[in-house]
Amino acid sequence: MLLVFFLILNSLFSSSQAIFKTVVSSSSNDANVKKQSDLETYIVLLKKPEAAVFTESKDLDSWVCCETYTRGSERYGEEGRVRVSPPQEDGSSAHKPTPRFLGLQQNLGFWNYSNYGKGVIIGLIDSGITPDHPSFSGEGMPPPPAKWKGKCEFNGTLCNNKLIGARNFATDSNNTLDEFRHGTHTASTAAGSPVQGASYFAQANGTAIGMAPLAHLAMYKVSGRASQAGESEILAAMDAAIEDGVDVLSLSLGIGSRPFYDDVIALGAYAAIQKGIFVSCSAGNSGPDNSSLSNEAPWILTVGASTVDRAIRATVLLGNNAELNGESLYQPKDFPSTLLPLVYAGANGNESSALCLEVKANGGAAMIVMNDELDGFVTTASLHVLPASHVSYVAGSAIKAYINSSSSPTATILFKGTVVGLPEAPQVAEFSSRGPSVASPGVLKPDIIGPGTSMSCPHLSGIAALLRSAHPDWSPAVIKSAIMTTANLNNLGDKPISDQQFVQASVFDMGAGHVNPAGANNPGLIYDIQPDDYIPYLCGLGYSDKEVGLIVQGTVTCSNDSSIPEAQLNYPSFSIKLGSTPQTYTRTVTNVGQPNSVYSLEIFAPQGVDVKVAPDNISFSGVNQKATYSVKFSKNGNASGSFAQGYLNWVADGKFATDSNNTLDKNQHGTRINGTVGGSPLQGASYFGQINSTAIGMAPLAHLATYKFLADLVHMKAIQKGIFMSCSAGHAGPDNSSLSNEAPWILTRGASTAQKLIHDLRSVRQDPWQLLMQDSVV
Numbered sequence: 001m002l003l004v005f006f007l008i009l010n011s012l013f014s015s016s017q018a019i020f021k022t023v024v025s026s027s028s029n030d031a032n033v034k035k036q037s038d039l040e041t042y043i044v045l046l047k048k049p050e051a052a053v054f055t056e057s058k059d060l061d062s063w064v065c066c067e068t069y070t071r072g073s074e075r076y077g078e079e080g081r082v083r084v085s086p087p088q089e090d091g092s093s094a095h096k097p098t099p100r101f102l103g104l105q106q107n108l109g110f111w112n113y114s115n116y117g118k119g120v121i122i123g124l125i126d127s128g129i130t131p132d133h134p135s136f137s138g139e140g141m142p143p144p145p146a147k148w149k150g151k152c153e154f155n156g157t158l159c160n161n162k163l164i165g166a167r168n169f170a171t172d173s174n175n176t177l178d179e180f181r182h183g184t185h186t187a188s189t190a191a192g193s194p195v196q197g198a199s200y201f202a203q204a205n206g207t208a209i210g211m212a213p214l215a216h217l218a219m220y221k222v223s224g225r226a227s228q229a230g231e232s233e234i235l236a237a238m239d240a241a242i243e244d245g246v247d248v249l250s251l252s253l254g255i256g257s258r259p260f261y262d263d264v265i266a267l268g269a270y271a272a273i274q275k276g277i278f279v280s281c282s283a284g285n286s287g288p289d290n291s292s293l294s295n296e297a298p299w300i301l302t303v304g305a306s307t308v309d310r311a312i313r314a315t316v317l318l319g320n321n322a323e324l325n326g327e328s329l330y331q332p333k334d335f336p337s338t339l340l341p342l343v344y345a346g347a348n349g350n351e352s353s354a355l356c357l358e359v360k361a362n363g364g365a366a367m368i369v370m371n372d373e374l375d376g377f378v379t380t381a382s383l384h385v386l387p388a389s390h391v392s393y394v395a396g397s398a399i400k401a402y403i404n405s406s407s408s409p410t411a412t413i414l415f416k417g418t419v420v421g422l423p424e425a426p427q428v429a430e431f432s433s434r435g436p437s438v439a440s441p442g443v444l445k446p447d448i449i450g451p452g453t454s455m456s457c458p459h460l461s462g463i464a465a466l467l468r469s470a471h472p473d474w475s476p477a478v479i480k481s482a483i484m485t486t487a488n489l490n491n492l493g494d495k496p497i498s499d500q501q502f503v504q505a506s507v508f509d510m511g512a513g514h515v516n517p518a519g520a521n522n523p524g525l526i527y528d529i530q531p532d533d534y535i536p537y538l539c540g541l542g543y544s545d546k547e548v549g550l551i552v553q554g555t556v557t558c559s560n561d562s563s564i565p566e567a568q569l570n571y572p573s574f575s576i577k578l579g580s581t582p583q584t585y586t587r588t589v590t591n592v593g594q595p596n597s598v599y600s601l602e603i604f605a606p607q608g609v610d611v612k613v614a615p616d617n618i619s620f621s622g623v624n625q626k627a628t629y630s631v632k633f634s635k636n637g638n639a640s641g642s643f644a645q646g647y648l649n650w651v652a653d654g655k656f657a658t659d660s661n662n663t664l665d666k667n668q669h670g671t672r673i674n675g676t677v678g679g680s681p682l683q684g685a686s687y688f689g690q691i692n693s694t695a696i697g698m699a700p701l702a703h704l705a706t707y708k709f710l711a712d713l714v715h716m717k718a719i720q721k722g723i724f725m726s727c728s729a730g731h732a733g734p735d736n737s738s739l740s741n742e743a744p745w746i747l748t749r750g751a752s753t754a755q756k757l758i759h760d761l762r763s764v765r766q767d768p769w770q771l772l773m774q775d776s777v778v
Contacts (some may be wrong), residue, residue: 001485001525001588001599003281003648004444004507005574005611005633015475028117049635062556072313073093081378098451098459099209101308101425102517110518114466117212119145119642121164122457122465123246125229125237125253126183128176128221129166133184135192135461136217137209138162138510139148144216151246162193165218169233173246183219185254191215191465201329203384204418205734211517212469218246222253229253231264238268242275250461251281254294257438260538266297273299274531278464278476282457283446284433288499290508296445297436298571299534301464301480304446305432307455307500308513309425310382313347318342318402319410326368326389327381331415339410340365344403359386366413370396376501378430382767389413410473412683417736427450428509432499435508436575440541442566446511447484447681463517470521471592477529478592482520484572485527485676487513489647507645512573524652527572539563559661574631578609582634587625591620593652608639611646670706678702 006503104111121144129136131154138160150165152158153176159166166176171623178184199205220237222229234253241249249272260266269279281295295302314328319339333589360366366387371378377392393398403409437445450456450463458597460483466477476481491497497505497514509664531552538548539558548556567576567585575581598620605611612632620627631648679697727741729750741748 001523001589001649002487002489002512003485003572003574003650004512005576005631005646005648008291020729035330038336043203049130060445061522065734072644083654098308098694099211101310101451102459102515104211104517110521111472112408113210113521115214116472117191117215117462117465117469119144119250120215120465120468121145121148121246122181122187122212122214122215122250122461123220123241123244124187124190124461125220125222125234125241125251126178126186127180127223128168128170128173128178128183129187129219130178130184131163131166131179131215133188134195135184135210136160136163136195138192141193141214141216141236145245147245148216148517150218150240150246157390162191163187164216164306165244166221167219167237168221169237169240169426170221170224171230173221176219179225180417182223182252183221186250186455186458186684186768187217187219187264189452189455190462191217203329203331204310204383211459212465214671215462215465215469218244227673228680231255233694235264235268236274237266240271240275242268244455246277246559248465249277250280251279251295252455252457254282254284256284256294257296258289259439259547261539261543261550263297265295265441266300267551269300269367270531270534271553273476274553274755276475277477278461278468278740280461280464281458285431287428287432287434288430288509290434291434291436291438292433293437293445294433296439296443297441298537299445299485299529301448301460302446303428303456303512304434304449304752305509306426306449306451306497306510308420308421308451309422309723311379311422313416314387315416316389316395316399317412317414317416318393318399319406319408320402320727322398324391324398325397326391326395326413327379328388328390328413328415329381329383331417333388333415335366335413335415337414338413339412342399342403342409344400354466368411368413370399375430378500387413387415419736421492421739423491423495424498424502425492426514427502428497428499428505432509433454435511440515440566441577442575443569443571444507444511444575445572447480448487448512448515449510450515460515463515463520466517469522474592475528475530478526478590479520481526481528481572481606482592483515484512485525486519486523487511488515488516489513490518492778507573522593523590524591524597524649525599526592527570527587533570536561536564537566537569540565540568558695574633576633578635580633580635584630584632586628586630589618589629589650591623591625591627594620595622595625596620596653599650599652602651604646604647606646606650608636608641608685609632609644609646610636611648613648674704674706680702712719 043102099105101113103109105114117140122144141161143161144164148164150167152164152166153168168174168176173179187206188210190210191212191214192208192215195208197205198208216242220241222233222237234251238249238251249269253265255263255265258266260270265281269281272279278301279299280301280303283302284292284294285305286292293302311325312327312329312331313560314326314331316324316326317339318324319342339341364386366389369382369388369390371391373393375393377394379390379392399411426449432449433446435445437443448460450459452459463483464479467474467482470478491495497510499509501507534547535552535556539556539561540563543551543558545556545558548558551655561684565585567574567583574585576585597620599620601613601616602612610633612631612634614630618627618629675695675697677697678699678701679695680700684696685693687696724747725745726747726749729748730740739748
């Protein structure tokens with residue numbers, strides 16, 4: 001169980017915000033949408049060298065016809081009408097790879113243990129919903145819980161057991177339909193039903209599915225045609241959701257930094273946690289500026305955005321055999337692999353002289369789009385009117401250097417389609433809003449990062465629904481603590497998580513780290529906070545009795561309630577301004593792991609800071625027992641900068657806490673594997689009354705030995721002992737390069753179908769989830 005801490009060391013600064021003055025600001029608050037004017041340099045592949053000079057100026061109309069998806073008013077070009085996307089929506093997320101990326105697998109592990117969020121109700125405050133979208137099919141869904149008191153304002157039967165509620169609070173709309181597509185996207189991300197055969201312009205093929213596919217959804221529309229929500233509408237919608245009986249509230253919107261008594265989302269969220277409702281909100285899309293957060297209240301899970309491990313690859317191959325990776329949604333099947341003359345449009349000093357229509361009109365075969373220095377390594381897969389590759393600033397600079405060094409430069413583009421497993425993933429998205437918090441600098445924000453733009457919030461909302469389903473007795477603060485203290489600090493390449501400039505991310509970029517759903521299911525120790533525990537904290541912020549009373553909806557006298565400093569709140573992190581005087585704070589943990597366990601402490605202290613914890617080991621004899629420890633922070637004179645960060649890690653019995661203290665199979669996967677390999681004959685076996693036969697393993701007289709969660713098995717050592725190794729290729733297809741277990745000394749097995757089919761599917765047709773699972777049943 002990991003707890004992060006941040007320390008301000010330079011006493012010259014009068015406030016915690018002062019040292020985080022922005023050095024480089026982004027070109028747009030809505031950084032998910034790149035303006036073409038930000039892509040300063042174009043390098044153009046030509047069929048005819050004589051068509052190398054382009055003199056047309058770069059204007060918005062030329063840009064829009066190249067970029068099919070963008071934000072702005074509708075425009076028209078040679079390719080017809082341009083579709084307008086919501087400000088935070090990334091169309092490339094149409095097929096969500098995130099369950100795989102986050103380690104959620106059908107019929108296995110945490111997804112199976114949590115029953116896919118069954119029985120949990122997620123309420124979304126958003127732009128409405130498209131009820132007939134296949135992600136909201138009610139087939140196979142159970143009825144909503146008896147506690148549900150909401151209503152559906154759609155006519156007819158558009159609501160069902162998946163979409164159980166829809167209400168409109170937007171003043172510029174008279175229905176709950178989604179006019180902006182944002183709410184439809186967030187809802188499907190949180191709890192969309194499985195939709196097979198999903199793709200994005202024939203790329204990223206697979207099954208689109210939400211984080212909690214068996215959870216129920218309720219939409220509360222607060223924005224219509226203007227794509228903006230009023231504060232009164234937001235508060236009214238949150239109040240309705242609380243009364244209707246939702247379990248999780250998801251808000252992919254924000255109003256900037258304000259005192260909590262003047263922040264309607266903070267007010268509504270406090271009312272929600274008083275009813276045991278978990279609240280997840282996006283940190284915002286105003287990064288990478290520091291202190292650009294929204295939704296800073298400690299009773300809210302504030303979610304930053306991160307990337308996934310997928311790209312739609314378009315690799316530039318130069319005449320000197322150098323390969324430079326870029327991205328493009330346009331993936332032609334027949335683009336020639338032969339090298340073509342390469343012309344730099346800015347060779348005569350006019351880097352803005354060539355745009356996509358001009359390139360095409362002058363005989364261009366393809367185009368390379370290069371970032372400016374500010375945008376660095378951030379590339380996007382976009383549509384163009386001709387083959388193209390969007391490359392980073394570093395890659396573009398290398399291409400320009402090659403052109404300048406060659407008398408006859410050549411290049412081509414290798415279109416490789418969808419690739420997964422990028423080792424640098426996850427990275428903190430460039431546009432993700434950063435800390436520190438302005439409203440409460442002593443509480444570390446954001447709390448966590450997760451995949452997506454505004455979609456990072458519903459990802460976490462869905463994961464919270466899974467945790468609520470698996471642990472119905474956990475409070476909102478416990479769920480939040482479990483998510484934060486089990487977060488990942490490293491990427492897939494086992495290096496520290498970075499931002500999209502490949503600079504190591506700080507706690508103000510990523511909070512506790514990247515969400516780890518399976519880890520959150522087994523946190524070992526948690527930090528709980530009851531709603532009334534926030535009152536001394538609010539008084540400590542200097543709020544008046546009236547202001548605190550407005551937040552907690554009651555009478556408060558701060559002089560009678562012991563005020564506490566922000567760092568004393570029982571939060572799963574620290575954020576401290578450390579002067580010459582040592583500071584000591586306490587934390588109280590609750591054991592939700594093994595009844596009889598001993599936790600020892602690992603301290604990762606930064607240079608210049610002494611961290612002492614007492615006691616440094618904690619013993620428990622039962623579940624839900626509590627223990628308190630103190631942490632003393634002091635400077636030791638060896639500080640090398642103005643701030644530092646570190647970690648406290650409580651380890652149970654010499655290992656990370658887990659509930660796997662026996663070899664019993666909780667999800668049946670190991671049992672099925674053993675039965676398939678060497679199971680004895682079992683007559684009369686069937687699947688839901690179908691395929692009646694004798695179940696028998698491949699080697700029924702072989703002996704079996706099972707090793708539960710043997711994650712540290714060294715395959716090379718096995719073959720050195722003459723042991724044959726057979727491993728699964730994985731379930732991440734049909735994406736290219738989606739393999740696991742690639743070592744040549746392993747037999748890597750792909751999956752195929754069996755010869756038996758259930759021709760009459762009436763017995764399972766009512767349950768599309770069961771249909772989805774058939775691949776792993778046969």
